[in-house]
Amino acid sequence: MAEIESRMKNLDGTDVFIHFHSGKTTIYNPTLAHQRTTPASAFKIWNTLIGAELGLLPSSKELFYRWD
Numbered sequence: 001m002a003e004i005e006s007r008m009k010n011l012d013g014t015d016v017f018i019h020f021h022s023g024k025t026t027i028y029n030p031t032l033a034h035q036r037t038t039p040a041s042a043f044k045i046w047n048t049l050i051g052a053e054l055g056l057l058p059s060s061k062e063l064f065y066r067w068d
Contacts, residue, residue: 004028 014029
């Protein structure tokens with residue numbers, strides 16, 4: 001946790017880590033983590049990474065998401 005705190009010291013945010021095998025949860029700034037907010041742009045980053053890993057993004061030039 002000390003490493004997380006040192007990296008986040010000048011940021012107003014939260015991180016929630018869940019260990020894949022043990023299921024242990026570590027929360028930096030739990031007060032903020034429990035506030036409901038919209039995902040905003042950070043959610044797009046994870047979607048893009050998941051899509052790239054699964055091979056769903058065949059080209060960096062191809063549009064893969066359409067907004068209404």
